Amino acid sequence: MIYDFQSLSIRYKEYSNIYQKINNECKKGVLVKIKRGLYTDDLYNDKEVIANICYNPSYISFEYALSYYGIIPEFVSTFTSATFGKKNNKIYRMKDATFDYKSVPDEVFPMGILIMKNSKGISYKIASKEKALCDLLYSKYPVRSIKDLKILLFEDMRIDEDEFLKMDVEFMKEIAPFYHSNSLNVLKKYLNKEADC
DSSP: OEEEHHHHHHHTTTSSOHHHHHHHHHHHTSSEEEETTEEESOHHHHHHHHHHHHSSSOEEOHHHHHHHTTSSSSOOOSEEEEEOSOSSOEEEEETTEEEEEEEOOTTTTTTTEEEEEOTTSOEEEEEOHHHHHHHHHHHSOOOOSHHHHHIIIIIISOOOHHHHHTSOHHHHHHHGGGGOOHHHHHHHHHHHHHHHO
8 A cells, every 4th residue: 555644644643753663664664665755565566556656747658568468578577657848767766666757748648548457446547558659669769761660669679560450550640740759750651551551
C-alpha cells in the first residue's frame, strides 16, 4: 500500500517522534521511501502505481509497456514512463526498482492512455501498445527511410511483423504527426504503403 505522511501519522500516532519512526521503518525495510512524503510497504506489487506518482504527470510507456503487451520479446525490468514539459530525462532508483522518465511532445501526451488496475485493484496509467511504440520511436535515433524503420522494428526490436500489422494502424497514423519527428513521419509512410498493398 502507498502512504502519505498524514496516513503514516495516524498509523504511528502512539509514537512521540513520527519522523524518527518512519526513518526507522525505512531502515528496517518495512517501508520504502518513494519520494518526499510518500512511502510504500509493498514495492513489488505497487510498482506500476509508483511509476505514475513518482514523477508527475506520467504514464507507463516505451519498452516496459511493449514488453507488458508482448510486442517485444525481452523482459524489461526498468519501469519506463512518458512525461512532458521536462527538459531532461529523470531516473529514480529504489530498492529493487528503477523508474525512468522521458519527455514526449505536449500535444501527443494525453493520447492513447489506458487505465489499468494492479493486483490490489489500484488504478494506474499505461500507454496503449500503439502509443508505447510511437513514444519509443520518438525517443530513439531518427530513421530516415522505410528500410531503416523496418530494420529497427523487425530486427533490432524483434517485433513480429504480422503482430505489428494487427495493431491499430489508423491510430498510429493519426497521432504520428503530433510528434514532429522524422521517425514517426517514416512510420506513417510505411503504414500508408502497407494499407495500399
